[in-house]
Amino acid sequence: MTLRFGEPQVAIGIVFGVLALVLASAFVVIGIQAGSEIGFQRVHDVGYWIRKRWLALLLVVGVVVVGSTLLDLPYSSGSDAGRTLVRVTAGQFFWSLIPDSIAAGARVRFDVTSVDVNHGFGLYDPHGHLIGSVQAMPGYHNLLDLTLTQPGVYRIRCLELCGIDHSTMEGAFTVTPR
């Protein structure tokens, strides 16, 4: 399966790219200005005036961004009712999913654990987009709730270093057309 950029990832990339470019440009400008002579008192006065606004901006952005993302956590909640439970067991170096197929549109709860070491359950949709992940930890059960609407074969890749065959530890999960 060929990997492809998902829409959320493209958006993240654009935001990061723009911010990185703005920062890089600022450092170029400051670096050029470093060669000039401006009285320190003036730099001090103007600089601290801007610094207060800069702090305020970061705090406002922080409240908005952190606040909104904390309202959109991927953690499962509630009971299994109305969900198809898929038991996922990881081990060196295999994935076992029971059942390994469901109908499209079903609400799925992946109950993910491991029989030996830590693994990472990375789920890729039939187009090769990484749609989410959860850790598989021995002795613990991590519950991941998803609704899979796209029929096809979903691939699972290990996202936690688990030993010699970590990079070839793959599994599959099928979503059949309804």
Add this chain to the structure above:
Amino acid sequence: MDAVTAIAPSQVLHPRGAAFTPETSRAERRIGLLFAASGLALVLLMGLLGITMRLTQADVIGLSPGWFYRLLTLHGAGMITGVLLVTMGALWYALRQDVPLRAGRMLAAYWLIVTGALAVLVATLAGGFGAGWTFLPPLPFYPAGQWTTWSESLFFSGLLLVGGGFFVYCLDVLEQTTARYGGLTRALGWQFLRGRDGTPPPPQAIAATVVAIDGLLSSAVASAILTGLLGRTYDSGAGVDPLVAKNLVYFFGHSMANLAIYLAAGAVYVLVPRYAGRPYETTKAFVAGWAGSLVFIAAAYSHHLYMDFVQPTWAEAISEVASYGALVPVAVVTIYSLTMLVWGSRYRWTLASLLLYVGLAGWAIGGVGAVIDSLIPLNFRLHNTDWVVAHFHTYLILCVVLWCFAFLAHLLERDAERTTSAAGRAWTAMLILVGGYGLTGTWFLAGLLGVPRRYAIQPPGTSGYSLAGSIFALVLALGFGSLCLQLVRLAREAWERRHYVLVAHTDGWTGGTYRVRVPREDEAVPSPAPHPSVGLPLERPGELALGAALCVVGLAAFLPPVVRASEASVGYHHLDHAGHFFLGTMLGLVAGSLPVVSRRLGPRPTLGLTAVIAAPTLMMLVMIPRFYEPLEHQPAEHAAYHLAMVAFGLLTGLGASRLGRVTGRLAAFLAVGMSVMFAAAMR
């Protein structure tokens, strides 16, 4: 008689920079050079391993997965150790102009860390250990035929030594800053913040105190989990709780990696003003920012466990807030304020000052990548992909490593009294920036594509990113090669100028003037005398009474109902042992704080330091079922074992009482904390 006149040295610092540039003693220069040269040698070696791995991912060379993971483990542990060494040296050098840190402690830290690094080298290359430098338990004990038990033991011992060296360093920094500025809250600048002190400590002292506290915390956590895992290598009956262990591993791993940059920042507050000709002043915003960093550095680690859904949600939320919170002081009081110093300053561009400035941009850009990754819904799609590799390499290669080189360049430029050519600097910077950002750019893209990190074999169709990354990595290597060449030239000239001086010689017969080289007299800048440990952990009658009361509480660990209850699980059993240790520690602390006992014990700070490191470690090493289970049916031996736990605590408490009021209390608290964390992690 011939007329002899000294020739004025060329200027490498800002004309006004002399005001912030005191003469350095021989110890400062030599220790600075030792840490910078050793650490950078390790960084360069680990960089070569990094290129080898990237070429393997690009299918250019055919390294087996077994060797790939050995190199991956060594690369991670070695890089962190290398940058830690240099940044420790840089902050020590910068701080010593105000605080009399002890050269002996610094050398002890050096040898502990170097020995630890060698142990990790042997464990990975010869022993085959390849569980990653974050060695998430229980992976080290599932080698899949790749490594031996002795390599596990050696790896854990190596990291224990590295953590021990950092502990020694942090304890000395904390002991001396609190003694120099009159207590912990003064050293942190909090009394200045509250308006009680008119003059605050300099920025590097506040930064160093914060780093020392967080460094001691993370070293203690490292000691708890690493001793537990070391015990597991010789007692397969000892189990480890993977979730608690993961918390502990990332608390110390994340903090160590993070602290390297904060250590460097402390030195940068001293170095940039020398090229900008403006002082970096301690303001109330600065003190408040570093107070925030003190908390955020410790609280942010849990973002490594976002995808462990069993971790309490409140912990994940705190971690997200702390991860963003950590950005604010960095962006406002460090990066922004340093650019304020540079703006319009007629900044003196030298090799060192260029690297210092470029490093600021690396921290800012890498920091944005880190903050994006620290938002939980985004981390859901980026966790453990190459995005993670991208952002930490951005601020490690393009900030911390550049600042490490800047520190060495600063030392050499000062001694050589010149810098390198403008063209040489420009080419070097261009190669490093193109290679560095190109390399991390390929990781950012691959991360967005969903390519998992730490893959020896890349997913189909993605090796092109690795190939492009490899090419950029080679460009970066050229840049660092060029940088090293310039540093070697500077080093030769620095050595020459350090040992000889050129003087103008006027020949009395001919009247001609020419330069001659004569041996330079050694400068007589004395090393400052260290402050003696100040105060006792428990001084006032009320404190001693509280200590005695805690001893009574500790006695509860011997009560039969408590002992019976502790048999319910291994964790409770270990908690009971931690209770015995707590009792001993409090007894030692109270006894050592009594004036009559303290006078008899004498100052003995080195013995105290040895006790607070060795006694808790030994206590945890024998706290494994293999040792105590056979004793459980023999009451006398079982009681003796419990009394041994008390004795280990007693030694720890007495040792802590020799370390002064602040560090003594903290050392005792951390020792008890280690035993509790150990109990929580083992099962």
